[in-house]
Amino acid sequence: MGKPEAPGLYRHPTRSEIIEQAALEGHDADIPSNVGSLHQVPSHTIDAQLDPCHPSAPDPEKGVAESLSSNEAGIGNECEDDPNVVFWDGIDDPENPMNWSALKKWGTVSIVSLLTFLTPLASSMFAPGVPEVMKDFHSTSNMLSSFMVSVYVLGFAFGPSIIAPLSEMYGRLPLYHSCVAFFIVFTVAAAVSTNMTMFIVFRFLMGTFGGAPQVLGGGTIADLISREQRGTAMSVWMMGPTIGPCVGPIIGGFLTVAKGWRWNFWFVAIVTAASFLMALLLMKETSAPIILERKAHRLRTTTGNPKLRSKLASDLSTKDLFRFSIVRPMKMLFRSPICAAISVYIAISYTYLYILFTTFTSVYKTQYHWHGGIVGLSFLGIGIGSLLGQFVFTHFGNRIASRHLEAGTFVPEHRLPVMAAGAVMLPIGFFLYGWSVQYALHFMVPMVGSGFVGFSLLMIFMPGTTYLVDVFTVHAASAMAASTVSRSLCAALVPLSSEKMYAAMGYGWGNSLLGFVALLFTPIPFLFMKFGDRIRASGNVKL
Template sequence: MAKPEMYRHPTRSEIIELAIAEGHDADIPTNAGSIYQVPSHTSTPRSMHQNHESEKVSTAAVDKDIEKGISAESMSSDEEPVDNNEDDPNVVWWDGPDDPQNPMNWSYTKKWGTVVLISAITFLTPLASSMFAPGVPQVMATFDSTNDMLEQFMVSVYVLGFAFGPMIIAPLSEMYGRLPLYHSCNALFVIFSIAAAVAQNMGQFVVFRFLMGCFGGAPMVLGGGTIADLISREQRGTAMVVWMMGPTIGPCVGPIIGGFMTVAKGWRWNFWFVAIVAGALMLASFILMRETSAPVILERKAKRLRAETNNPKLRSKLASDLSPADLFKFSIIRPAKMLTRSTICLAMSVYIAITYAYLYILFTTFTAVFKTQYHWKGGVVGLSFMGIGLGSLVGQFAFTYFGNKIVNKHIARGDFKPEHRLTSMCVGGFCLPVGLFWYGWAAQEMTHWIVPILGTGLIGFGLLMAFMPATTYLVDVFTVHAASAMAASTVLRSLCAALIPLSSSKMYKAMGYGWGNSLLGFVSLALIPIPFLFIRYGEGIRARSTVKL
């Protein structure tokens, strides 16, 4: 009978898949091991020959061309199992296929309860990014400010925190596990939400919003890995879809709630609401959540057994020799190199960053547009965000269905290449400028309110259809280093989403809503050729690549 998934040698593709879900590169040990045979700090000394071989593998890991695939000399094929010293008596592993310490063996209720809890946290923190957008005029009045740039920055500074917080949270989670990071970041998120609610001046408010974003990004860094820890490959897709609803729909639902909350209780209650819900989820996580990271659980087990048996040679099967400095390097330096030296990573990241910035331009201006053009008042203003939210939701489902259909067709033919992911992106590329022209001129001419709302729905659909294929393309191209490519993309898009909207009010005042959104539409028209060019020339670009880490 075949060995259970956790008791057979994992293939390279399985390790890469898990590493991507966990948010790190595949040369860092995942729950199934590492694609490189990295010795543990506690392992016995090796012979000179073994050390030499280890150095060769390490060199291959650093110097290989990251866009050309994995060399045969340093990697096994997708079908060949990766042996992690399973027969070594000093290697600590699970106590059989039914070991209750293994998160994969948790009860159905415990596993899916954890998934629901982290999905709720991941929904709340992106929701908080835009929830108070309808209350921005009240905030400006409270702090006696008329600075248009500051008015936009109040909303987008939260996303700036997304650029910096996860870069530190990710390596810390590899060293100390997921649970301490969940607890500490949830607690700090609650603290800074309360601080924002009681801020006494604009400077305090902006700083607290930024810190909310830094720590609010934790569940988006850790959530995918937690799901991979708990849920088998067959059921993981369903859990990932539920979890991804947070980053996709949360920012669009937030202003709808915030619009009515601001009218009923004032803008500060948007933050009290977030703090109360986040506090309840934090208490639930303290009570219900347990550590799920297999490398951390096994390292604790090995440490305990070394103390009990006085055998210093015992080591976890998933142990790594990566130092904190190495983890810092992988988390910060490698993404920076990929962003500056890889044509593919740079082009896709710029495309994603510009489209993501458009989302926050709309978030920061919807309230003003529908108040001035349509004279919407009170909580009804928050409903102006509904179009882009529904469009994003439809876009997510459309990409999942048609994207998988296209990819599966090519896999069945045996001719799949990463560029096949970009077919859906071509559709999104056309929808985005059409939606911008539609929304801009409908708002300018003050047509019936449903017309611009439909335009924003098309924008939301186009954003998702462009964003999701570009992200999955980076995963397919960079495989082993996919997490670094996505980190590079995340930093650039967060910076653009925080800074570009600062000039949106001035743009609309100078050009009007019609020509202002047309300018954005013309920029997105200029981006349309990018997926077509990569479909045609992407394979050649990868073949000629000289990017090394």
């Protein structure tokens, strides 16, 4: 059992701290994390009158206070005074990942960040080699040429819904190791594929298991790094999903010319395998509920006391954990107007990214006669734009939110001015890119246009995701999961018709169509800025 805690050593976390931690870990705040939970367990699971440590949390989309008493946090004094509750052995307990050495902490963050860079890199790295793949597999289908790139993202729609609840039951480390191992296996399988069916299936499985570092990485950083230092670690980690898909084709363009398209997969497999070996040797479990549950199990074995239990133990059964993880996001996507509107807008923006990924090679070969490794440089504009978008959002988005938080006037809608700016710029980027390509203007002009698109997509995607967290609080992870599923499905399927669209309409009007659709959705952030509080007040999603 944990040693008696000296007064003042531990304070009960606020509601916002619990929600922030849970969102980073990829689960709802009614599941315990390092700082406890806001329990909202169904009546058939727990009798709230008999267990005062587990009160119900409020519904999402309702205005609620930002702090709770210790009892409301699910870690009240009744639980603390119970001698059968197992917790840390004081504030300096070496088992607590927060007490690890700086070298061990940042070494773990570095490995996780590297893995989170490599798996998105694989999503688009071989895009410049698509013509060679089509030639080897004797296919002329434009639909298949697009699908072999975007099918990777389809795996992102399925993998996280299984990986997240499994990590709550077995810890982050087994999921890291098993998913990365499977990712390497299927990457090698894609490299040695002998027909199109094999190749597409293995690409899908690569995406399914490759999503693990993105699902688990935020939670790992939250396990290790204090809130004061977390911003730096999160910025480094988030660059993987932002920069990886844009850097990949640049590397892949030259690698395809030098070694052939299969070496794009061998390269990813080799580098990921080296990272996997480092993870096996250096990474340890960081999830506090799992560490404490193992500690409680050891103590039950050594003391013979079967009543000992972890302070952060979840009362959810395996069945309920999976049910909430899979059913809740779908309920929110179809029953909440806020979740539906923002998720659809994010999905459209994300889809645009993969429309460009699947067509850049053919566009620049046709209009600018780029061949060989040079064609990979066509992705440079959107990559630089995405990177700038991340920096601008981080600076101005946090600045706006901080100002209102200090004044005590913050509402979730204060996340949206940055999103509104991105919404206005997105159609401009497509108009510039499309018509400059149509008339084969200097290649820098469409690069600037695609840079506007990349910048706008990040300005829409990042504040939109943050807005969902702020609105749905306790169930933020389910809202983000709903958004992930919708955007992954759209990004995998919609680009299949992009080549046909360009063939029928030309690059000018084809991209103008995308710009007009983006223009149609431009009012969304403005509408929520004006009416978001009313929509939240009237929302009532029973989860």
